[in-house]
Amino acid sequence: MTKINDGKTTEAPTMNDVARRAGVSAMTVSRALKEGSHVSSATRERITRAINELGYVLDQSAGSLSSRRTGFVAAIIPSINNSNFSDTARGITDALEGTGLQLLLGYTNYSVEREEELIEAMLRRRPEGIILTGGSHTPKGRRMLEQAGIPVIETWDRPAQPIDKVVGFSNGEAMELLVETLARKGYRRFGYIGGVTARDTRGSQRRAGFVRALERLGLSSDRVISFGVPPISMEQGAQAVVSMLERWPDTQVALCVSDLSAFGALMECQRRGLKVPQDIAIAGFGDYEIAACCHPRMTTVNVDCYGIGRQAALKLTQTIQAQSPGTPEPVTLTGFRVIEREST
Amino acid sequence: MTKINDGKTTEAPTMNDVARRAGVSAMTVSRALKEGSHVSSATRERITRAINELGYVLDQSAGSLSSRRTGFVAAIIPSINNSNFSDTARGITDALEGTGLQLLLGYTNYSVEREEELIEAMLRRRPEGIILTGGSHTPKGRRMLEQAGIPVIETWDRPAQPIDKVVGFSNGEAMELLVETLARKGYRRFGYIGGVTARDTRGSQRRAGFVRALERLGLSSDRVISFGVPPISMEQGAQAVVSMLERWPDTQVALCVSDLSAFGALMECQRRGLKVPQDIAIAGFGDYEIAACCHPRMTTVNVDCYGIGRQAALKLTQTIQAQSPGTPEPVTLTGFRVIEREST
DNA sequence: CCCGCGTATGTTATCGCTATCATCCAAAAG
């Protein structure tokens, strides 16, 4: 941007301007702006006044270049529109509160290529740590992360070969638990509604868990509807349940890759006059707000999205201040639990 | 952070390391990394190889200090968990794609004090522009924005005294239109369900619009239930509709400050065996995905959240490259329209 | 054969801040 000085656009004041006005050196201003530095209260007050008079705002780019600490933490999630992931982002932000670290958030739209671009864009900003969703990355992305020399936390998953630290759970096991819970309740003919691509690795793992659990129980795992690419929409769930009922009219319970598709399915059933759970039972995954509020209330798996974010950020800050004796555990398993409600 | 060199942690390579390895000067490396600079293809290739061998990643903090362009755009939204606002964030990101600008996102939890903190935190990063939600700020926040010397875009609203540019709509008028539309359909006894505080300024304006429209029509605007602070939850809508039906059992249609509370209300009515819209009609605001998918499908007001974000970002980039003849219009009004569905 | 010009590259000087070391001084300790 070529700054045309039109008379009113004065150059932004720098720390030197503040120092001059307060009659101190720039170094003292710098100290006054940092917590826990020794600056006499009289000086501090003069500096504060000068700052207010000039409307000075610290330039952190310059500061971080000098101090070699940017104060950034990067986080990459698949989608900002999915409240499960935005809950995780909220958990990260909340845990970062008061640490002086600021979140740099990016989202991939479930694309590893986009993730790779984002990783590079983020690393250019020299974050002090990075939090990722899942354990699937491009080779180049993985290499960049390994070489970055900062803590890396993979979340929402249990990667077979973690890059560094992990805060997550097994999506497959969680789905297995849901199947087992419902089987114990007497259901026998299970259907699954999920995305068609492998882009959503957590979705694939849930489906794999569905199949494993049914095989173990000696039940059929054939009733699977694949309905399109992420991001998962409610509408897709509505269409999918129709296909399912056409192909396998005897399906007793439809498990969905997410509460969102489950909700779409639930509403579609009501629209067609089917009673849930009498005619067909429906369960979701994720325990979104909607699952607790819809009618009938939805059975689902709660996976503590917010806690994943919180714990990831905590592990990150602990690792950054790594002088502590017990370096944080490499893997933190977060809990999941089936929440049985009226829809099953 | 004191970096203890434990043997494996080598210092990250700098541009000079790349330059030395490629047998050129740092400046040439810098040029090779920037589009549209003259670097011979042989040299460029040597540099690229050196970069890959060293695993070099550009340090943009340092670059922006020198070039006085950070490549950041700041955006502040009330909540990351509300899909209306995250749609706006998506619109911003998408419009920024390819411009070399990166989004720095923060959210306030509907608190102007938190907004003030965020404004300062963002300005410390020297963004090239800033996008805000709404026109309510603390005096200090406003002053900082005015003095920042960068384009400021207020969105989602029509502030009486804009700081700079605006991309938004009148929440009051939108609600008026909804009331009028439903009145034309024959409804006479309107109720309103909204938050209790003034923190959510858009919510207050919608309520004001509700009252204005009914007064103009000569109808009662007394049936108002206030149910708690933002963020708005579905559950609050469920509770509020119960209160409403207790206090004003004759209510014909309940307008809600948001689709989320409307949905909660809708489900609660079904739970109680009330038929929507026969026993009570319900309408929301925002046209969330849920409104199009629930049963019965919900009447609401679409306000093009994504478009607000896109247009705000476009206006921002146009203003930044302000050499163009027609500086962008100060105010862009985005459209809204009532979407009539089955719930009314 | 020289001049001019545009492309390719190098040199130098910051950008605004903070780490580090040096200095000064008053109060506590001996």
Next chain:
DNA sequence: CTTTTGGATGATAGCGATAACATACGCGGG
């Protein structure tokens, strides 16, 4: 009264990149 100590402040030197200017070179026209 001297020495020690530590708080308060200043001077200096970069952090890693890029803007701006300088230089070198090749090629076509006069």
